[in-house]
Amino acid sequence: MVSTSPTDEGVDDRPVILLVSEENTDYLLDEFGRYARDYDLRTAHSGAESGQVVKSLPPGQQLALVVTESVLPDMEVLETFHRLRKYVPTCRRVVAAHWSRFREDAERLRPGLAKGKYDAYLLMPRGQRDEEFHTAICELLSDWNQTVAAPVVETIRVVSPTSDGLTLAVRDFLDRIGMPHLVHHPDSEVGREILAKLNGPGGDPTYPVVEQWNGDPYSVTSVRDVAISIYGRPDQIDVDRVADLVIVGAGPAGLAASVYAASEGLGTVSIEAEAIGGQAGTSSMIRNYLGFPRGISGMRLAQRARNQAIRFGTRFFTGWPATGLEVGRDGAPHVVRTEGGDVRARAVVIASGVSYRRLGVEAIDGMVGSGVNYGAAMTAAREMEGADVFVVGGGNSAGQAAIHLSRFARSVTILVRRPDLSATMSSYLIGEIAFNPRISIEGCRRVIDGGGEGRLEWIEVEDTTNGQRTRREAGGLFLLLGAIAHCDWVPHEVARDPNGFVLTGRDVPSTAWRDGLPPENLETTVPGIFAVGDIRAGSMKRVASASGEGASVVPLIHAWLEPVPTPV
Numbered sequence: 001m002v003s004t005s006p007t008d009e010g011v012d013d014r015p016v017i018l019l020v021s022e023e024n025t026d027y028l029l030d031e032f033g034r035y036a037r038d039y040d041l042r043t044a045h046s047g048a049e050s051g052q053v054v055k056s057l058p059p060g061q062q063l064a065l066v067v068t069e070s071v072l073p074d075m076e077v078l079e080t081f082h083r084l085r086k087y088v089p090t091c092r093r094v095v096a097a098h099w100s101r102f103r104e105d106a107e108r109l110r111p112g113l114a115k116g117k118y119d120a121y122l123l124m125p126r127g128q129r130d131e132e133f134h135t136a137i138c139e140l141l142s143d144w145n146q147t148v149a150a151p152v153v154e155t156i157r158v159v160s161p162t163s164d165g166l167t168l169a170v171r172d173f174l175d176r177i178g179m180p181h182l183v184h185h186p187d188s189e190v191g192r193e194i195l196a197k198l199n200g201p202g203g204d205p206t207y208p209v210v211e212q213w214n215g216d217p218y219s220v221t222s223v224r225d226v227a228i229s230i231y232g233r234p235d236q237i238d239v240d241r242v243a244d245l246v247i248v249g250a251g252p253a254g255l256a257a258s259v260y261a262a263s264e265g266l267g268t269v270s271i272e273a274e275a276i277g278g279q280a281g282t283s284s285m286i287r288n289y290l291g292f293p294r295g296i297s298g299m300r301l302a303q304r305a306r307n308q309a310i311r312f313g314t315r316f317f318t319g320w321p322a323t324g325l326e327v328g329r330d331g332a333p334h335v336v337r338t339e340g341g342d343v344r345a346r347a348v349v350i351a352s353g354v355s356y357r358r359l360g361v362e363a364i365d366g367m368v369g370s371g372v373n374y375g376a377a378m379t380a381a382r383e384m385e386g387a388d389v390f391v392v393g394g395g396n397s398a399g400q401a402a403i404h405l406s407r408f409a410r411s412v413t414i415l416v417r418r419p420d421l422s423a424t425m426s427s428y429l430i431g432e433i434a435f436n437p438r439i440s441i442e443g444c445r446r447v448i449d450g451g452g453e454g455r456l457e458w459i460e461v462e463d464t465t466n467g468q469r470t471r472r473e474a475g476g477l478f479l480l481l482g483a484i485a486h487c488d489w490v491p492h493e494v495a496r497d498p499n500g501f502v503l504t505g506r507d508v509p510s511t512a513w514r515d516g517l518p519p520e521n522l523e524t525t526v527p528g529i530f531a532v533g534d535i536r537a538g539s540m541k542r543v544a545s546a547s548g549e550g551a552s553v554v555p556l557i558h559a560w561l562e563p564v565p566t567p568v
């Protein structure tokens with residue numbers, strides 16, 4: 001076992017990169033030399049030895065990455081990852097296949113990659129400046145650093161004596177917008193330094209106190225205070241200014257619209273109720289978005305899109321829900337209302353998305369992305385091969401998810417609060433489920449708890465008829481409790497379906513067509529007001545489709561703003 005760490009002088013706080021190979025540890029150590037300043041490079045020659053290395057790490061030293069050859073002398077590589085995962089569920093795992101075995105080992109190991117058993121299947125680095133290999137390694141380390149490690153660089157410093165609700169909400173907001181921060185106790189050296197700048201000595205501030213890299217510290221009374229200090233208030237826009245376009249909602253759909261509209265010269269304002277990124281921003285890993293073969297965390301995707309939109313000139317205001325939309329008549333601009341001021345624009349894109357009803361069980365909501373999934377089951381289903389999984393919900397989406405999951409899982413159990421599915425699911429789905437030997441239905445059930453080592457392993461289910469509780473092994477939990485459209489701010493002139501989703505194009509009832517024609521594809525019943533992404537009735541509810549619609553709406557906005565003159 002080799003270590004490059006200077007641990008003799010004290011505790012090494014560099015995270016560990018563990019390189020596992022029977023014969024090529026020296027080669028790998030040399031190739032990973034460029035990381036030696038920031039990471040403690042360790043080696044092992046077998047699966048068993050890799051376990052010993054991990055168990056011997058001093059408390060507090062983290063394992064960031066394991067890189068193993070595709071063949072180990074004592075056990076299968078996937079077994080090695082499985083064992084290591086028990087000790088360190090969060091480390092990133094890479095297979096670096098030897099060039100001579102790349103193809104044959106790929107056949108054996110790639111299915112495990114699709115199921116999320118490890119993070120990347122790479123070819124061993126080919127000597128100096130194999131930047132392709134190191135790009136993959138850097139991406140994985142960056143992802144690990146952003147989601148697991150305490151930040152080394154502090155962009156924002158927070159002072160608070162407790163983890164009260166407001167401090168947690170501020171931290172959550174900063175996490176979601178990708179601002180590295182640490183919380184300091186008021187009595188710590190950093191805490192005292194910041195408080196002295198706030199009040200002078202002896203002051204008695206309200207907590208939390210936030211200090212931004214480019215400003216003075218301030219006491220925070222709501223998350224919005226932090227949002228304002230970063231992005232400003234909508235009423236900072238000149239009252240006489242009319243933007244070309246205001247986009248409400250900065251999830252993938254709104255962000256794509258911002259990038260394409262601003263890059264094509266439209267004066268674009270984006271209003272976001274919470275943090276940029278929407279639902280996608282809360283996903284720990286999006287694996288099916290085009291162009292990211294190793295997946296990308298929703299937060300990083302959102303950050304990149306936001307930076308791209310800002311670069312083209314989009315003005316963002318976050319922490320401001322649109323509270324209303326006044327339709328402009330006879331050429332007057334539309335007005336989007338927020339508590340921080342109104343924004344006037346010639347065109348509006350509604351991109352306010354949906355949220356999934358939450359289970360409300362803290363232990364389970366804390367494991368979203370680690371065996372617990374809200375909404376679509378398509379991607380995660382492959383990871384469920386051979387597992388016993390549970391679907392909660394009695395609607396058609398729950399039925400479809402159960403059928404899809406049964407192609408992979410050993411068993412699928414649908415848990416519903418009602419005695420059966422007859423009142424909530426279409427009969428064709430009920431019939432299909434009845435003929436599927438892998439799916440069973442349990443009525444009068446609710447999930448009350450769950451847990452596992454870094455990933456969901458069990459749930460506790462209550463029989464609501466007698467209060468009896470049972471603990472069940474669970475490889476996955478899919479919560480399809482219904483999507484709620486974010487549309488309370490949308491005026492009645494914009495037609496919606498009975499569930500509140502905005503109707504566009506040919507889905508608009510013919511009674512609302514103009515001159516016998518339906519609105520354009522992504523246009524609503526009000527000229528100049530468009531809808532994209534999950535809020536749109538009939539949308540696909542995926543990141544790619546939402547961002548595709550965000551891009552596709554821009555030519556329609558151009559056409560609306562500059563109508564082609566009718567030939568005389």
Ligand SMILES: Cc1cc2nc3c(=O)[nH]c(=O)nc-3n(C[C@H](O)[C@H](O)[C@H](O)COP(=O)(O)OP(=O)(O)OC[C@H]3O[C@@H](n4cnc5c(N)ncnc54)[C@H](O)[C@@H]3O)c2cc1C
Nearest residue numbers: 249251252253273278279280322353354533534541542543
């Ligand atoms: C945990 C999770 C994991 C997922 N994983 C995947 C995946 O792996 N692959 C995939 O393809 N899809 C995935 N999805 C689905 C995907 O994230 C959504 O389909 C996509 O985010 C929809 O984008 P959107 O922009 O239409 O809406 P949203 O992402 O819902 O964004 C809407 C935004 O509008 C804001 N908003 C709402 N009301 C207002 C208002 N009044 N004023 C201002 N702003 C407002 C919201 O705060 C939000 O930021 C996942 C969803 C979740 C919840």
